[in-house]
Amino acid sequence: MSLERPAAPFPYDLLPPTETFLVTSDNFSEGDTLSKRHVYDGWGFDGENISPHLTWRSQPEGTKSFAVSCFDADAPTPAGFWHWTIVGIPAEVTELAENAGANGGEGLPEGACMCRTDFGTKDFGGAAPPEGDIPHRYVFAVHALDTDDLGIDDSVSCTVAAFNYLGATIGRATITGMYQNTGE
Known part of the structure; x- marks a missing residue:
């Protein structure tokens, strides 16, 4: 099955601009x-479902905490697909180890929690595009926030978390990994 369609716009181009800073990964480079x-383990995929390493620097002055997310804007839905969101990352933390998104949250910094993804779980959900679809962009974003209390916890969805941190975002860094399900 081929889903012939254009890629969605870059999701953060649709939001008010913020300062930018740098995020990198030991596991992949931009594009x-x-x-x-980093592919899903389930739904017919045989990936390992391990969140990638992320590190960031040069965040804006006044950063009081961070949120980290992974979003697939190319998912064939009107709302994309949330693969991961962490809120409550203290301002002094500037790195997440590979597999920090494991179920149970043992790899998270103290005070941080993961929100409910579109898989319905509170952990990292790897790449899982439909077979034959266009290459999907998995946008990992680090959001620098001007507050250390968003007033939410791990009971909310990634969408609700994004709604809450949008107004507190003073800077954002992104790195995008690609994945296409060719059926092979």
């Missing part, structure tokens, strides 16, 4: 194909 380690 690289994500490895099997």
